[in-house]
Every structure is written in structure tokens, then in C-alpha cells.
Amino acid sequence: MADTTPAEVAELATQLRLACMRVSRRVRFESVDAVAPHQFSVLVRLAEAPRNPRELADIEKVSPPSMTRTVNGLAEQGLVTRAPDPDDGRCVIVSLTPDGREALDETRAARDAWMTSRVAELTPAEQDLLRQATLLLHRVADR
Template sequence: MTIPQQSSLLRMSTFRLARRLRAQKSDDSVSDAQFAVLATLSIHGAHTLSALAERERVSAPSMNRTVNCLEEAGFLARTEDAVDRRKTNISLTASGIELVEATVSKRDAWLTERMRDLTADERDLLARAAELMGRLATQ
């Protein structure tokens, strides 16, 4: 198999697995893009709107719409910055934290069940592949 064929196979398999994982949600009313924002705040902490838009690689107006929706749902809150009162920080509420934890737990459980059907060698191979995929993603 050529490198372009391997690349195509990796891309298609990664997308299929990602789609199956994204389907494992604790709240179906939250879109994938909205959950990505919640997960980002969970991992990296509070952000300003512009910093969050930059991290997610979307426009500030688009991020503002997403944040407004999540705020209305009670998953995040805006607070005035203690140092610079012109800034507003966006952070998860208790409900937002619960949603992220429940969804991550559901996704991990789904994947764990699928991996139980693999041999130990296959699971080791996937662990090594995950390391390589992580490296590719940061290049």
C-alpha cells in the first residue's frame, strides 16, 4: 500500500471512529461544536471570548452565538475579569462540568467495550498508533 493510500485509509477510519464516539453523548441537545467549547473550557480553564474563538479556530461572532446558547442552557457563565474589568471570562458552571464528565465517561465506556473484543496485541498496537496520531496532530 502506498503512503497516499495509507493516508486515505487512516483518514477514513479516524473519521468513522470519531463519528461513532461523538454519537455517545449525555445530552443530545448539545451540538458537537458546543461540546467542543465545553471540553476546551474543562481542559484549559476560563477564556475570554476572543481567546476561545482563536483556540477553536472560529470567528468571534460565531463563538459568541455558541457561548450565548451554552449560557442560556446553564452550562457556562460569563464573569468580569478581576484585573481588567473590560474583559469577560467564560467558564463552566457546575452543570457544564457535569455534562463534560458524563459525556467523556460515556465515550470512554463505549470505546472500552469495543476494545474488549480485541486481543492484547491489538490493544497494544492501538495504543502505539494513538501515540503516533497524537504526534501527527501536533505537527
């Protein structure tokens, strides 16, 4: 395998970026989600572990007041609960409720539905290539 030139790497990066963004866009357009995108992101984080609003704001790169509002919305829908932190009276611990887990799963299913139908139309060889590419894309997205 010959080395690639910088120009070839740049062209690949451009095309790969466009392809990923096109797929993301289609997924968003094709699925009608149970919760709004910014709420969904928070549900994903809370499924990993309960967190403080401050942590959520840092992870999602929004201001603390915005996260307060987002958590309020999710709490009103019964998708998350707030609890005082026994170790630090300033902190609040936000957790996913069973309904929140359900909303998360439903949204993921809706997003997967379109993608699955598209992937199913590819040949087994093409699917296998994408299976390997998926691992690389996850590495690309890691910091």
C-alpha cells in the same frame, strides 16, 4: 526495516485518515451527547482554563458573534459563567461551572462507552498495538 516509497506513505495516509474518520463518525452516531458538538468543544477548552470569547472563537475557528451565541447557550443552561476581567474592561472571562464539568464528563463517558465495548473485543496483543498507535496518532494530530 526497509524505507517506504512515497506511494506507500500516501496509501497509508489515506487508509489511516479514513479509519480515524470512520471511528469518529461511529462515536458521534452511537452516543447521544448531553450537549451539542460545538458546545462540547467549548466546554473542553474551558476545562483547561477560563478564557475570553475571543480566544474561544480563535481556537474553535468560528466568528466572535458565533461564539457569543454559543456562550449564551451554555450560560442559559448554567454550564458556564461570565465574569468581568479586572485587568481589561473590554474583556469577559468565561468559566466552567460545576454543572458544566458534569455535562463534560457525561458526554465523554457516553462517547467512551461504545469505544470501550469495541476495544474490549480485541485480543491483548491487538490492544497493545493500538496503545502504541494512539501515541503516534496524537503526535500526528499535534502541530
